[in-house]
Amino acid sequence: MNLRSLLTLGLFAAALGASALPASAQTLNGPNYRQWQPAWDQGQFDKRHVILGTVAAFQPFRLQIARRDGNVQTIDLKPGTRIFPRGETPATNERVAITGYYSNGTFIANRVILHD
Numbered sequence: 001m002n003l004r005s006l007l008t009l010g011l012f013a014a015a016l017g018a019s020a021l022p023a024s025a026q027t028l029n030g031p032n033y034r035q036w037q038p039a040w041d042q043g044q045f046d047k048r049h050v051i052l053g054t055v056a057a058f059q060p061f062r063l064q065i066a067r068r069d070g071n072v073q074t075i076d077l078k079p080g081t082r083i084f085p086r087g088e089t090p091a092t093n094e095r096v097a098i099t100g101y102y103s104n105g106t107f108i109a110n111r112v113i114l115h116d
Helices: 003-016 038-042
Strands: 050-059 062-066 072-084 095-103 106-114
Touching: 050 072, 062 095, 072 095
Parallel strands: 072 106
Antiparallel strands: 050 062, 050 095, 062 072, 095 106
């Protein structure tokens, strides 16, 4: 697909909403999950767009996640990052899934899904 086609698709999608995009385009910046997925408990997830772990620290626009392998990863939240369930705040030792994308070596969160 050339640049002109992508720009046209982007303008069309903006007019109709993101749901008009094909599935491949919707996952460019991560999937749009709103709740914990059962497969995540078995370690089945898109490792390019989803990070699983427990909250090591939380502050506005920054989240540190302890991963299964023992590493702690810092994740940037941006204006517009959504936390589900809505109205909740990530707490230390709480299981979470973060959806988003890597930019210049930093994972940028689109959504934070708390395990219920």
